[in-house]
Amino acid sequence: MRSTIDPKPSLVEISADMSVSANLPERVYATIKRKILNGEIAPGARLLEKSLCEELKVSRTPVREALNRLGNEDLVLFRPHCGFLAAPLTADGARKLKDLRLIVESKVAALAALRATKSQIDALRDAAEMPVVIPGDDESFVRFCQANSRFHLLLTRTIDNQPLENIVMSALDQYQRPAYLGIGRVSDRTKATKCHHDIVDALLERDPFKAEAVMSGHVIGGSERIIKALVEAGL
Amino acid sequence: MRSTIDPKPSLVEISADMSVSANLPERVYATIKRKILNGEIAPGARLLEKSLCEELKVSRTPVREALNRLGNEDLVLFRPHCGFLAAPLTADGARKLKDLRLIVESKVAALAALRATKSQIDALRDAAEMPVVIPGDDESFVRFCQANSRFHLLLTRTIDNQPLENIVMSALDQYQRPAYLGIGRVSDRTKATKCHHDIVDALLERDPFKAEAVMSGHVIGGSERIIKALVEAGL
DNA sequence: GATTTTTAAATTGTATACGATTGATTCAGA
DNA sequence: TCTGAATCAATCGTATACAATTTAAAAATC
Numbered sequence: 174m175r176s177t178i179d180p181k182p183s184l185v186e187i188s189a190d191m192s193v194s195a196n197l198p199e200r201v202y203a204t205i206k207r208k209i210l211n212g213e214i215a216p217g218a219r220l221l222e223k224s225l226c227e228e229l230k231v232s233r234t235p236v237r238e239a240l241n242r243l244g245n246e247d248l249v250l251f252r253p254h255c256g257f258l259a260a261p262l263t264a265d266g267a268r269k270l271k272d273l274r275l276i277v278e279s280k281v282a283a284l285a286a287l288r289a290t291k292s293q294i295d296a297l298r299d300a301a302e303m304p305v306v307i308p309g310d311d312e313s314f315v316r317f318c319q320a321n322s323r324f325h326l327l328l329t330r331t332i333d334n335q336p337l338e339n340i341v342m343s344a345l346d347q348y349q350r351p352a353y354l355g356i357g358r359v360s361d362r363t364k365a366t367k368c369h370h371d372i373v374d375a376l377l378e379r380d381p382f383k384a385e386a387v388m389s390g391h392v393i394g395g396s397e398r399i400i401k402a403l404v405e406a407g408l
Numbered sequence: 409m410r411s412t413i414d415p416k417p418s419l420v421e422i423s424a425d426m427s428v429s430a431n432l433p434e435r436v437y438a439t440i441k442r443k444i445l446n447g448e449i450a451p452g453a454r455l456l457e458k459s460l461c462e463e464l465k466v467s468r469t470p471v472r473e474a475l476n477r478l479g480n481e482d483l484v485l486f487r488p489h490c491g492f493l494a495a496p497l498t499a500d501g502a503r504k505l506k507d508l509r510l511i512v513e514s515k516v517a518a519l520a521a522l523r524a525t526k527s528q529i530d531a532l533r534d535a536a537e538m539p540v541v542i543p544g545d546d547e548s549f550v551r552f553c554q555a556n557s558r559f560h561l562l563l564t565r566t567i568d569n570q571p572l573e574n575i576v577m578s579a580l581d582q583y584q585r586p587a588y589l590g591i592g593r594v595s596d597r598t599k600a601t602k603c604h605h606d607i608v609d610a611l612l613e614r615d616p617f618k619a620e621a622v623m624s625g626h627v628i629g630g631s632e633r634i635i636k637a638l639v640e641a642g643l
Numbered sequence: 644g645a646t647t648t649t650t651a652a653a654t655t656g657t658a659t660a661c662g663a664t665t666g667a668t669t670c671a672g673a
Numbered sequence: 674t675c676t677g678a679a680t681c682a683a684t685c686g687t688a689t690a691c692a693a694t695t696t697a698a699a700a701a702t703c
Contacts, residue, residue: 196488196656197656197657198656198657221683221684222684222685223683223684223685231657231658232657232658232659233657233658233659233685234656234657234658234659235656235657235658237473237685238472238473238476241473241476241477242476242480245477245480247571253431253664253685253686254663254664254665254684254685254686255664255665255666255684255685256684256685269568269569269570269571269572272519272567272569272572273569273571273572275515275519276512276515276516276519276567276572277511277512277515279515280510280511280512280514280515281511284507284510284511332507332511333504334504334507334508335482335504336482336504336508337504337507337508337511340575431686432686432687433686433687456653456654457654457655458653458654458655466687466688467687467688467689468655468687468688468689469686469687469688469689470686470687470688472655488655488656488694489654489655489656489693489694489695490654490655490694490695490696491654491655
């Protein structure tokens with residue numbers, strides 16, 4: 174995410190309303206991003222600058238800026254002289270995303286166990302509980318994903334490191350994409366809630382090893398299912 | 409770094425010659441980046457689009473694209489309607505960079521111990537040796553920094569994960585900035601070389617815990633010196 | 644002399660125009 | 674009918690023009 178001098182909002186929290194307020198490039202960025210994440214723009218689809226301009230009623234300048242920023246987040250690919258593509262969804266990509274999350278988030282959990290304040294841990298406990306998912310109800314599933322992202326983001330925030338937050342946010346965004354497309358869309362609410370609470374417990378006990386181990390299991394567990402589903406879908 | 413479909417070059421390796429070849433936005437990006445990293449553009453300095461255009465003999469479009477990309481790497485800050493600033497150099501920023509490197513690179517080392525192939529480890533052993541630094545000779549110091557970055561990047565490459573590589577590259581770039589400005593510019597060649605060899609040994613022994621521990625020490629050791637120097641410089 | 648207001652210059656924000664490159668379609672030839 | 678080349682349309686790459694905003698400087702007031 175591009176750095177601004179003013180406080181940087183969390184993507185998870187703002188992506189919904191962002192597309193109506195704020196300045197032009199930000200709005201365009203948020204809109205295209207949302208369309209890619211929720212599958213409105215299919216993986217691998219070509220992104221025509223002109224179409225996006227007409228759709229969003231803006232010129233090419235802010236559209237190109239938005240596409241460049243999305244390129245930095247690996248949500249779109251860029252090929253010189255050929256334009257932009259929505260990033261394809263592949264099992265290999267999901268595997269790499271899992272590795273990235275494993276590396277970053279497991280260690281984040283460990284460090285959080287050493288550093289998080291009591292009030293931060295309290296906030297995490299509140300965020301640990303995952304909402305119920307009603308089968309067939311998209312809304313409830315979206316809420317589930319957002320609640321999960323929120324917990325992971327809140328945990329990352331205890332480290333107080335904006336670039337780190339951006340990395341985790343970006344990974345979580347990408348992580349949700351298959352699910353939004355109906356691939357590997359299993360929400361084991363009980364298990365996720367338990368993992369989150371276990372992590373909170375580890376923080377309270379100031380046990381970095383436990384925090385790291387639980388987080389590793391949580392990341393791997395969730396990812397394996399998605400990777401498997403992607404393989405089965407022939408991706 | 410922006411994703412292209414074609415293989416992505418390492419910044420450390422190409423930053424020198426990049427500024428003459430390649431396409432326009434890439435060239436502009438590489439040039440401005442180099443100027444910020446080596447201190448030619450001072451930390452906190454305002455980056456006027458017009459000046460950069462005149463200097464590089466291009467229009468504002470590629471310059472703005474480059475500045476946006478540098479914003480994503482936290483090398484420039486962006487304030488709406490006020491333009492871009494070269495990121496200031498602060499002790500707090502260095503602390504956060506240390507945390508980021510600690511989180512990412514320590515776990516990269518651990519994972520590398522589990523996954524690196526024999527030939528990758530051989531390549532790392534070759535890259536472990538750091539060149540001598542002749543006091544007062546900038547060239548030799550630049551070579552020292554590049555050799556260090558190269559080792560860390562090569563280690564990261566064993567994970568085979570482009571976004572991860574980009575994160576480490578970006579962190580290494582920022583990490584070098586104070587040194588290029590003459591702040592905390594101590595090159596303990598012997599110590600660095602030993603750390604690198606210890607990591608290689610850990611990989612050979614397939615010992616993720618040792619790899620992680622050595623890397624943690626290496627990152628913290630190097631950073632502490634720089635943070636201390638920044639504090640003493642009143643930043 | 645300090646502070647506020649006004650005014651003007653400079654800079655960024657956005658749109659658009661033009662040239663370069665690419666990819667697709669058509670037409671000719673085998 | 675299939676292959677290949679040539680042409681054409683569409684899209685991207687870059688530059689530039691104009692509008693909106695800000696900063697800073699100068700003047701006026703306290």
